[in-house]
Amino acid sequence: MNEFVESRVRLTWPDRLRSEYDVVILGGGGHGLATAYYLATRHGIRDVAVIERGYIGSGNSGRNTTVIRANYGVPEAIRFYQRSLELFQGLEEETGRWIMHKEKGLLWIAHTEMGLRAERARAALNHAYGAETVFIGPDEINEICPQIDLAGGGRYPVMGASYHPRGATARHDRVVWALAEGAMQNGVEVHQNTTVTGLKVSGDRVTGVKTERGDISAGVVMMALGGQVTMVASMAGLRLPIRSHPLQAFVTNHYQPGLDAIVASTELLFYASQTARGEILIGAEIDRQPSYSYRSSYGFLSSCAGRALALLPFLADLRVLRQWAGICDMTPDYSPVMGPTGREGLLVTTGWGTWGFKAIPAGGEAMAQLIATGEMPELIAPFGLDRFARDLPLSDRGSAGTQ
């Protein structure tokens, strides 16, 4: 037995799909399950079904690069992700499950005067809105992560960085399972291998969903469908400002701990960290071409490896184990969308681009509150779908860690 065999979580599956629930959540990923978890544990709403096409966590929740951080570039996002970061810090204690949460500190490296300017500004804004980020110079970077080549391979000199000491990672699957178990223990039903075929609509109101296993009536339907949301939304005649792009990553064999920090460079377009198991996990920018394809490309692997080596040359002799892709739902402003859809009875949490994992607890908590109270929580009020019509976008491309 290896030390990472899941040894505590117990998942309980319902025998049958009923024809009516108070709340139906589409998508058994992190956001859907977190919403169910908080509905059941915080609001006592337990007549909830989570409908999952594959297995829980089979979408982006099981494909992301597991970074947790709050060093965003607009005030609304800083507050939101800081809340999520704090919920993550308490999640092991709350659920009694080991999600392999570990604070590592995140270095966001600048290679030019313009980069320095951006990271200084990030640190100042983060500090003002409650996230801990400081600007540091090359000496401190070297102390935090001695493996970084400060010369940047001669092309990308390390001139400074914003350092986010509370930056952390957690095991993505474990987060999904801990939340699923907590929800299940409180009566939530999670139905795997259940494909949604349509939405039940009555006038302007969504009254339930149609699935391959039968129709379900629901007081509220919430879409938490990474990578598929535009297709399901269209079943209600709803067009979302989302384009789905693949995002790729790769991982090496496992090694003893040694890369302690999370290292990111916007200009080199990669981020790297070491997993609890010891693998080095490296991700990068989204594919430019929108697509629903999960196929990996060698061009990505090769270029991402080359860019990572410019900053972390010690990685050269590590053997690559596996590469994969996830599908990112990108909004025009690189911020998520949470809240009403304009169709009564239908809510959405989407636009999770490359930043969905880190938002799981806060996103779930806020959506649960919205469902329970019928009112947009202040924390996510700026993230509503109506922000585009109101010309109040939350532009944060520079914080996506991607382009």
Added chain:
Amino acid sequence: MAVALLRQGIHPRGGGCICLGGDCPNCVVEVDGVAYVRSCQVAARPALEVARQTDTPRLPDESRPLETELRTAFADVVVVGQGESGLAAARDADGTVISFDAHRGEEAIGLYAGPTVVAKTPAGMVSVQCSRVVVATGAAEEQPICPGSELDGIFTKRAAESLRAAGIDLGDAVTIDEQPQRFEGSGRVEAVVTAAGDRIAASTVVVDLGLHPRSGLLRMGQGLEVEVVGDAALTDSLPPPPTEGVVCPCSDVTVSDLEAVWDRGFREMELLKRATLAGTGTCQGGVCLPHLRSYLAAKGVSTPAPFTARPLTRQATIGEVAAGYDLPPFRRTALHDEHLRLGATMDRFGAWWRPWRYPDPEAEYWSVRERVSLGDVSTLGKMEISGPDVVALLEKLYPCRVADLKDGQVRYALLLDERGYVLDDGLICRLSEHRFYLTFTSGGASFAEMWVRDWAETFDLDVRILDRTMSLGAINVTGPLARELLRRGGVDSPPAYLAHVDAAVFGVECRIVRLSFTGEVSFELHHPFSDSVELWRRLEEAGADLGSYPHGLDALFTLRLEKGHFIVGMDSEYDSTPRRLGLEWAARLSKPDFVGKQALLRTNRLPLNKRLLGWEMDGPAPIEGAILWQVATPVGQVTSARYSPVLAKTVMLGWLRSDPAEPEGISCDGRPVRHASHPFYDPDGARARA
């Protein structure tokens, strides 16, 4: 290498069934500092340093230089595997064929869209684009799953044949053809207990348990032109369900681990895999996948599918896969070496190297304000555009008027996107009735051509477009003595403010564009790339007694800030409308139409949620990005902040994220700041027009 080690009586890893087929993790060693190398897939060579791999190797401390190369090849057919069926497929294929033979050390690591096959070979990495792939990878031999499978002295049938063929004596080897109950022994196998319960003493056991197709590449190629031949096409029959022992030797997962998570609800192949890590190690399921499927089938899960096959099928290092990748190139203006000669510190702005500072920053600044200075602005986006519909197109593209420009006139303009957000800014120069010269910012240059072409096509307008960014240099001659310097270059009638002329300067044909970003008289000399050095040197020589000194970007940022000019992307944000920037005048809403007009008509009626304003304060400048506070509440952020030598105070641009009539009680960096109208310097523009 594995054979060489076994010949010496050394089990590469210390124990575990040896297959010599590259399918299991039981022969991994560290070769020349690289861990996780399957010794059966590497030829032994003199001077290779081989070390037994501890379970978890250390991260390397440093790296060797990258030497691997990538060759790109093209073929009609790629055949992976050169067994009988692979050879036959290669022989029978039409067109050009490229084959990879694992026995020659050519390992296909992945199958990608195209289809493209990437292989690691002794000569380096090879990527082949082809029309069709034949997967002839054969089949892997089933591994024994039972207690004692980690002992030394267990070989698959093919491994035993290879060893015997290599002259290695396997002694009293016994062969079994069913999954045994267990192996016994300590370190080395001493006996095997068969499925029927017979205990057979032996120091070597050969297992002949059946074959499983090596289907990784095939599964990876779903949806591509891929065909499978030979043993790789075998129907995979499931082994008996495992009952005890290690199922996944890479991650050390036992049958009881599977039981434990199964009992707690992990009942999908993927959940079982993720909850135990079975199948996620070096061999990527090569050993365990058939047994996991069999395990689930025995639990009543109907035909459990194999988990998703993902590259890499065989491993390569990060250094190896990086072969052939070149980092994005950096651009140098024609004057790069001149800046170095002058002692400049170069910095990169996007793709370009640009002078950040010269050795005397004071002189950079004061030469502009009081004398004359040269600046390299070759990185500006530059475009020539002509055609019968050129005016119609530019009227659509720009929110300002274009048709009324006279030949020789220049106009500053914003460029908006469909949402009315500022994309870029620059100049419109009219050359003649149907010809214009446009400039864009250095950052905007990369998308300008695409933007203009897209709209020309959208509106079906007849124009000719030439991006000249990379083929023209540009030098900004700026300062109160700029006119004198041009006169010395032979220009007796320089253009008036916001005009341009074509004229020779020191014999170099230039388009001289007069404007002012620095706040002083400025002439931009746009000229052929190949004449840049000559022009710069002549200007430098002729300006020496005028007190000329070049200025870099750092100084330019101070000069332009004093003049109150915003910089796209530095001061503006993604959602900066002209109104938010305080540049309503730049969008003429009375025009019939322009890109962004409809959005502005709508959003101009909405409440204004933030504004870019000018600010000033005493003392040194805070960082650019400093927060604007109203008592203890953050209300905005500074985007540009410089101490102005000529004004003897700090001037700033910064966003106020609310709309109080008159922002009061604002502080920054612990000091009070005052809202101030900008330009801060020469507000009526007398100096620029002089």
Added chain:
Amino acid sequence: MLEPLEATRVIARPAALDAVRVSPGTLLMRLALDDALVIGGDVQVDDPFAIVVPDSGWVAWRFGEDQLREALVRLCAFEIHAGLNQGMVAGLPAKIWIDGDRSLVIVAAAYAAEFEERFR
């Protein structure tokens, strides 16, 4: 080895460019339907709105075809054919002209230093 290329750039109606004939010894590279790079000679094009300008923003490296093809196999990821090829060579946008002894590679002059470094 790299030499500045004195060329003429012609942007014109596609049909007008189709009709252009150049004298022997002049090289016309049709970069796009509306775009040609002319090396070593004059060009007349029948389009009153054409943009015809001297273009010194390029550098070229002259080769024999065999030598060039051999070098490109490890530097470029597309198949080279006779005549004009355009694509990335060693990560740089380049134009490759294949014509026996008159083969050449052209890159923007701003990339000359990078090109020399990468194209050894």
